[in-house]
């Protein structure tokens with residue numbers, strides 16, 4: 001009941017509903033590196049689309065240098081609104097009226113690095129189609145097996161005919177790998193093979209490598225444009241709305257969660273446990289939980305949790321088992337890593353790219369759950385079914401939404417490179433495709449903020465504990 005002895009806070013309802021008028025003081029356009037920065041004499045020419053026999057650019061088709069996209073679109077006007085600080089805006093992606101490459105002189109290279117992600121083949125296909133059909137480029141090459149492929153394998157020639165049905169296949173037809181980043185060898189190979197456009201598709205590690213390649217190319221004053229196309233099934237690349245393939249992975253995760261639910265429901269005191277990808281971010285687990293509605297608790301790397309005692313996981317599961325007879329638990333692979341006992345050798349283990357190798361949080365949780373039940377309820381029936389769909393959620397073709405995303409992303413990259421931009425990344429910001437400095441993307445992380453509304457949604461659909469010890 002409300003405490004009526006306290007004087008009521010003065011309220012101004014009208015002001016609460018309609019905060020004071022405001023205006024943006026200024027906008028700050030993020031500059032993009034351009035080939036003319038190091039080669040001021042670099043000539044431009046009208047966009048070849050002007051002469052396309054089948055396509056007649058309409059008024060407004062070309063994106064002007066003043067076309068921008070706001071980084072931030074949500075504000076709290078009743079708080080301390082930063083009216084006088086400039087608002088960051090990015091160049092809008094799309095075709096430019098003038099291009100800085102002569103199509104017959106273009107030699108484009110496309111490479112895929114890091115782990116798989118639904119949609120990789122669509123991006124490759126659309127880079128090839130965009131370059132070939134829109135701009136008339138005829139020399140397009142696939143670099144195989146990731147960064148190491150620049151200096152260790154022969155590039156393969158790509159054309160619309162070669163790639164025509166690639167978007168229907170999962171994986172990457174160019175192959176990928178981790179490790180093998182040798183800056184000098186890579187840039188020497190780019191130079192020796194005469195590539196002047198380099199399209200690098202990969203995740204956070206790949207983007208950090210791409211920044212180094214871009215800087216080295218600038219240092220050598222080469223007329224070569226470099227662009228990064230962010231790929232990560234974990235959705236851990238910052239600034240952009242989301243990465244391609246992520247939605248497909250979330251959709252695939254539903255099958256594992258549904259199976260866990262059926263298994264749990266069909267057992268006495270059944271727990272269905274699903275481990276989903278997410279090395280340092282829990283976006284897949286979060287979104288799979290939100291969309292499934294069968295999940296009782298979601299554990300991600302960005303949050304601490306504990307098993308025993310008041311407010312802990314076991315107490316919560318005990319209650320759910322009592323109420324419903326079953327429970328479903330989703331855990332991201334990077335969650336709880338600090339709680340799993342490991343040897344000194346395991347602490348040091350790294351993959352070829354230098355990423356820490358994780359222990360199996362699902363296997364560990366399963367055994368902890370079984371020990372707990374045997375301790376607390378000896379002789380009572382209890383079942384834990386552990387499902388680890390790992391590669392099944394990423395080794396699939398992209399769904400329709402991701403396929404169209406990949407297409408627009410690849411075409412945005414092609415338009416940007418043809419316009420002479422370099423050291424940039426294309427990606428959607430607030431629903432519009434933008435060009436962002438490569439370095440900014442390489443540094444930005446996209447972690448789940450457990451203090452914001454999205455995590456509050458999870459709490460409101462699962463009613464799981466906040467794991468704050470009191």
Ligand SMILES: Nc1ncnc2c1ncn2[C@@H]1O[C@H](COP(=O)(O)OP(=O)(O)OP(=O)(O)O)[C@@H](O)[C@H]1O
Nearest residue numbers: 114115178179181202203204205206208209232353
């Ligand atoms: N800091 C870095 N500098 C240069 N190259 C890097 C760096 N980090 C990673 N790389 C290289 O980038 C490539 C891909 O890196 P990594 O294996 O970490 O995957 P990723 O791009 O982060 O993709 P994902 O994690 O989504 O699978 C590897 O060839 C790796 O050697």
Ligand SMILES: O=P(O)(O)OC[C@H]1O[C@](O)(CO)[C@@H](O)[C@@H]1O
Nearest residue numbers: 115116233234277278279333351
């Ligand atoms: O086994 P691989 O191919 O190294 O990839 C596994 C990792 O790649 C990712 O899919 C993307 O980083 C992670 O979720 C996962 O930990």
Ligand SMILES: [Mg+2]
Nearest residue numbers: 114203204205
């Ligand atoms: Mg990564």
